[in-house]
Amino acid sequence: MKKTLTLLLIMFLAFQGYSQITGTVVDENQEPMIGVSILKDGTSVGTITDANGKFSINAKKGDVLVFKYIGYKPLSVTIENSSPLEIQMTIGAVLMKDVIVMGYSKKTRTEISSAVSVLNERKLNDAPANDVATLLQGKVSGVQVVNSSGEPGSGAEIRIRGVSTIKPGNAEPLYVVDGIIGGSFDPSDVESITVLKDAGATGMYGARANKGVIVVTTKKAKRQKTKFEFKTSYGYNIADHGNVKMMNSEEFFNDFSAELYRDYETHQIDKIKFYKDYPQDLLQKDYDWVGEVFKPAPIQKYYLSTSGRTNKFGYYISGTYYNEKGTYRTTGFDKINLRANTDLQLNKRVSLKNNINISGSKGSSYDYLDMYYSYLGVPWDNPYNEDGTPKYVDGKNKKWWSRDHINPIHSIDNSDYNYKGVGIDYDMVFNLKILDWLSFSSSNRLSFGTDKGHRFVSPLAAGTFHNKGYVSENQNMWFGAISTNLMHFDKNFGSNSIDGLFGIELDNGYSEFMNLEGKGLPEGFSVPTVASSEFKIGGSREKELFRSFISQVNYNFNHTYFLTASYRIDQTSNFPSGHRTAHFPSISASWLLNKMPFMNSINAINMLKLRASFGITGDPDIGASRFLGLYSLNTQYNSHPAATPYQLANPDLTWEKTYQYNVGVDLGLYKDRIKMTVDLYNNDTKDLLVLVSQPLSQGFEYRWENSGSVNNKGIELGLSTLNIKTKSFSWTTDFTFAKNKNKLAGIAKPFYTTIGGVSQIYRNGNEIYTFVLPKWLGVDPQTGGPLWEKIERDEAGNIISRTPTSNYSEAEPQEVGKALPDFTGGFSSTFQYKNITLFANLAFQSGNDIYNFTRVFMDNDGHEPYYNNMKPKSDWSRWEKPGDNATHPSMQNNALSKEPSSRYLESGSFIKLRTLNLSYSLPKRWIKSLNIEDLSLGFSANNLYTYTQFWGQDPEVTLKQQAWSMPGVSDFKYPNNKQFLFNINLKF
């Protein structure tokens, strides 16, 4: 019966002119390709090739078959007759770029309805870096990258579309590696990075997408031939102190110390008294502390990978070694990263992907105070003994000028702050094709990591541990298991196509921390067991659990109208039962106008797309148990266990959610020679998770509450142009620009954060991170004393007058600046002449203010006579006599001049030449005989030049809101580096 039917069907089809078309698909090397999709154009009829590259499909003469395979140029073949087809596909870079990895799914540029930015390998790897964030600076609109530290191994901070959260701690975006939340990778292994910016894109990560999502895809085998790639970079880092240049002996003597002896009545320097206290022979000594502590340091990176593919098996295996010595004495960082990505086509229906990433790192860090004293050392103190060893100095040393009697070089050499870490991620992705239009995938990752820190101060070091020594060790260990199980469907009905997914996700995190410390070390030993006194131990455990339901539907009509809707339900153990579950819907739509008939006549436009999206995302990122009333058991009294009130309960604590709106336009002109993307967005983050200040008289500072909202709205522009294209020369430019406006609303009471006397206010209608400080009005020309602004108000609180006052306590703190920029952006240019490529990348930002906290010490008006000072800016002057219009007060009338005020608040705008990269690719004919595919040599320079008015270390100042750091406050930090590198790339 069945046979008869089949026969009948064939006859019927044959009658219609249909026949069974068979064929084979091979690649450039004549190897059969499996899994190539074949679609009859304009229909939903299709098939895929089998393990031998063979296929069969019903088609009639004149039908067009479209062959598609990721990484290859699509091919259209018109059926002439029924003889078997021999199809050869070629690798197509164009298509590669067009496939955008969205995390749970992949889309082409035309299909996407949301705001995303993609960076491929070429755009990323212009400089060797240990951290991928660094590579994004100035390249993606709406992404602010802050390289706040030059410490070896440190990473940059990223903020996407402003700052949407005001709780302390993590404001970094969510990373998704190879389709699974979390994970680790080395920048060398990255094939592409997709930055998901609006809810249309991030909605799928609803629960944790408030701060944006960065989707990282690592490399995998692309073609059959075994391929090797070797890259190396070698070069030097030079500490970039920005505008901080410390005074030399003569400057410190004449321009600073002598001023301490300027008589306030006669306005002359009392030289007799001065020379008595400061003998003139001091001028014969001149030690450059900064120059002694910071030296140029080598950096090197090696990368080797091999990849290849057979019919059923593809592999990519790589190893990276990164070694960076710090410019600051004894610091450094080493990292090894190994990755193996394999994919296995078990049969026509089942495939299995295994990715393993193992990384190990170690490094040496530093102590804040040693950094601090390294800048502030007085040039008359010789750091070394006659035999060249660092000099031991303590409070009893009478011949030492620098304050606190500490020789930081001796301290650095007699201490050790090192750390080590190992991280392993194992991904297993199982794919099962159930029907042509239905498949199941299970993506799983197990993560394990541990790191260990070691702090050691030798008994030989001066300071509080002298003769005792100190050692502490801490260890952190974490496990993670995440499993995402999804059904995928994909079906066409004539001009309608619909695809999507639904499923569940479970995420489990567990971490343990322990630390120990002890003193009383014998000289020369630093292992904890040798400690003999003052032991302390501590430790903690934390567990977090997420479970989620995920779904998404994509619909398009005629490849012209696109609609994507997703819905996600999340639960987390971080909130009390009853407030655990949250719903995150999102919807986005787009219209590809260039497909419309009326656009046919406009040849210049090859792509024009309008997009709009709305969605809700969330953020539960406050750690476990923040809703319980707790007593901490982390102390003791006379060695008895002791419990102290730790946390106020809040049984109503729940999710922080962002309501995101986005509209955008994508435009391609002259066959994509000009590409432009513009986005407008408006994001409202509601129910902010906030530590709400409590009356201290309750015995608690804060309580976690959901209070207020923050709005971020802005515009983003991306423009890529191919300016010149001739046979031997091309010039392309990329320009990004983003403007963001941040505003708080609905906060019950304004609250402040204060560090080191510097305050920021959170108030409705304000930007977050707004500085509140007494306003500095300069120096009184008559008295040489500092002036601040006094505000007088009537009973209703209206301002009656603003007058200068010399009484600091009368100066009302005012809102005088803010830490977030108005706009950020970048500009890159690539020139290519024959085999020579020159790449340059500028990054800029404007509108933010920096509190220059280091100046409180380095520009201290004589409050600290034994700290070295920085060389003054050209327009600074010190008051000497009545009538002087000076910027700096008399040292004899300087009371409270360095108290927190707008005096130290400076513009943080800058333009930075981040990268300059010159590379030369050897002509193919020279290297072909050596079986080398590509060999290029290059030179790159990073962080070459910064244009800024900021008179401090560096205008890239941290935006972290945490214990010791306040956004926009420039404290003594590990200086950024100017980097010079020589690079070799070899492919064979």
Next chain:
Amino acid sequence: MKNIKYIFAILIAGFIFQSCGDMDIFPEDQLTTGSISNSSDGILNVTNGNYALLKDGAEFNGIVDDNNCYLRQYFQMSDFAADDIVCGQKTEDPLYYSFTYTHSPNQSNARFFWYISYKIINGANTVIQYLESKGDLTDEEKQLLGENYFLRAFVEFNLVKFYAFPYNQGDPNSNLGIILRTSTSDPAEKARATVQETYNQLLQDALQSADLMNKPRGKEFASKEAAWALLSRVYLYMEDYNKSIEYADKVIDSGRFTLETSESYPTYFANALQRSETIWAVAFTPSDNRGKFGSIASMIYSDGNSGWGEEFATYDYMDLINKYKGDVRTEYIDTVFKEPGVVQKKNGLEMFFITKFSFQDGDPNLSSPVMFRLAEMYLNKAEAYAHLSNESEALANVNIIRENRGLSDHLINSVPNGKMILGVVLDERRAELAFEGHRYFDLTRNKMDIDRTYWGYHIKGLTIGDIDLSKKPSGYDNLIIKWDDPAKLYFIPIDEMIANSQCIQN
């Protein structure tokens, strides 16, 4: 099609697995409010925690700042504002504002002190509420209940001393005192009580605690006698001199304490927990050593490495204890010499280090600070008798101290010419109780100005070039602080003002 069954099986299994996962996760290193009363030692742990808060560097503003410790602030906020210690260096540490009287509501030391005081009160209230509702208490439980009443009284008293006008300045019935918290379920926002109401509450707490404590746990914990000693001190501040004498006598007559002798006194403070003069001291163990960055000693003493050593004893104090040869109280001053006979200077000032908070276990930064000791009881009596114009009793009590401090040959048998009996008593209090948090309040309570006409960085805008040790400073505007200067009061912390609309600022 077979496969689809497996898929659905996996999906269903997944859902079941997920819904079974327990989402109720409790911390493994903390007690929850509920578990305190469920465990046998929860109450004991919280009581011990209240003592621990006196010595710990608890987290504040998201960080554990070594500078912040209840006792460090307790001593610095009073003694640095008085005339026994001179400021030898300008500093970013807010202790500087106590020297200069440039207080502000943002001052982190005064904010922390206020905060930890109320954390102790919160902890005490937890215990008091639980035990009071339990009824039928064992002697051990009564002792714990008493200790918590005592701690509440002690902490309330210290608060009202710093943040409110003295009891005897103006009208205590209208002057604002502190916010009284006697229950953990108080509304968050609450107004300040008057000074009178504050004293009523703390007296009631102290009296109750004295009745309850009959099972002493050692000198590092409160006891009946500690409560009496507190009452003697409080009544002195309230000018209720008879009561002050009464409670001082109760302590003295208890027979549990004896004065250190001239021989033992020089080693007393390093060993306070073991010594018989101590009524109550806060125990610091070696693991509580707060080192250079947080110990009480580090500002006033350094062996070259151990501390900052930026503040010194004043000439006035040095003159007082050097007046009679043999005064063993000079043992707690360590003068730094540049060469024999020449005192080393720092920032233009001569260095007289103070060692009352050093050398427990030989460590320069370690001591168990004495909160109440027997000597104070005699001196409370001396002051009370002086006010009651009982000159002979006042002198008798002064001489009890002098006999034990190497001054047996220099007893004071009559008030010297040009001096008042109160002056004699206050000199003795100053010499004996210096650096222990008394001097500032002794002057204020007796309505005397604080005279700081000596070189030091309490003088605004002073640079090293200005210092001339051959003469006294003159022409500076903050050398003398009037006894009733409102600038003496510490401000109610900004945090309280913002979050508590009912609280009125000083």
